[in-house]
Structures are given as structure tokens and as C-alpha cells.
Amino acid sequence: MRVAVVTDDGKTVSSHFGRATHFLVATVEDGKIIGRELREKVGHGRFANEPHDAEPSGRPHGMGQHAQARHGQMLEPIxxxxxxxxxxxxxxxxxxxxxxxxxxxxxxxxxxxxxxxAYAEGRIIDQIDRLH
Structure with a gap:
């Protein structure tokens, strides 16, 4: 399986998806990491001069049409x-x-x-309270 991790240095999990500069893509087989690849990630800075929609009324951060298109570009490498x-x-x-x-x-x-x-072994907990 391939698992992507948002990172700036290839060693530490980034605390912010949008601002991170890279993805570390790990290939896992039989409970071991057998491959690592650092892939560039488009960050918020690339979109600074593009239009930003106001969030749709009552909807959380990043739900507008332009935001969805930007997220798509960020996710292409993984x-x-x-x-x-x-x-x-x-x-x-x-x-x-x-x-x-x-x-x-x-x-x-x-x-x-x-x-x-932890993900590969099914031990990871999705901390959705950290969403903003």
C-alpha cells in the first residue's frame, strides 16, 4: 500500500495540509516501509493571487468552488x-x-x-477535532 504524509522535511508530519511543501509517499508491505518518495506539493502560496470565494453561508472553511479546485491541484501528486x-x-x-x-x-x-x-497496523486514530 502507498500512504502519503504531508511534510516539509520528509521526517515530520506537517500540522497544516495547505501550507506544507511536500508529500512523503511511503510504500508499505508486510508491516514494513519498503520505499519512500518525496513529492512536491502545491501550497497555499501558489494561489495567493487567485480569486478566493467567500465561504458558502453556514459552511466550514474550504468548501467553496475555488477551494475545491485548489485542493484538487494539491492532491494530484498522490x-x-x-x-x-x-x-x-x-x-x-x-x-x-x-x-x-x-x-x-x-x-x-x-x-x-x-x-x-500506525496507519498500516490499524492503530491510528483520526483526530477530526483538529479540522478547522
Whole structure:
């Protein structure tokens, strides 16, 4: 299985999906990480000069049409992954990840390898209270 982790340094799980610069994609077989690939990730900064919609009335962060398009661009590099682990993200990004058939998991585990193995072993807890 392939698991993507939002990171800036390849070692630590980033606390913010939108601001992170990379994905660490880990390949796991038989409970062991057998491969790692650092992939570039489009971040919020790329979209600074693009239009931003106001959030639809009563809806959480990142649910507007422009936000969904930006999330899609951010997620293209991990289309081959089963899950996406991060330390935090907006509600809209979380829903967009699910819509693309990738399982989003918000975790408090700071170490990339530990988070990946916890996911692979079914021990990880999705901390949805960390969504914003």
C-alpha cells in the first residue's frame, strides 16, 4: 500500500495540509516501509493571487468552488495513494480528499514513519477535532 504524509522535511508530519511543501509517499508491505518518495506539493502560496470565494453561508472553511479546485491541484501528486496523513487541515480539504477516494487521517503522531506504520497496523486514530 502507498500512504502519503504531508511534510516539509520528509521526517515530520506537517500540522497544516495547505501550507506544507511536500508529500512523503511511503510504500508499505508486510508491516514494513519498503520505499519512500518525496513529492512536491502545491501550497497555499501558489494561489495567493487567485480569486478566493467567500465561504458558502453556514459552511466550514474550504468548501467553496475555488477551494475545491485548489485542493484538487494539491492532491494530484498522490492520486496513487490509499491514505493521506496530516496534523491538521480544513474541513473542505478533508472532504475533497475523501471525494478522490483517498482516506484522510488527521493525526497527533509527529514522526512520519511512526504515523505510516500506525496507519498500516490499524492503530491510528483520526483526530477530526483538529479540522478547522
Amino acid at each position: 492520486a496513487d495513494c490509499e491514505a493521506l496523513l496530516c496534523g491538521g487541515m480544513g474541513y473542505g480539504a478533508y472532504e475533497n480528499v475523501k471525494q478522490r477516494g483517498i482516506r484522510p487521517v488527521v493525526t497527533e503522531i509527529p514522526d512520519v514513519d511512526q504515523a505510516v506504520l
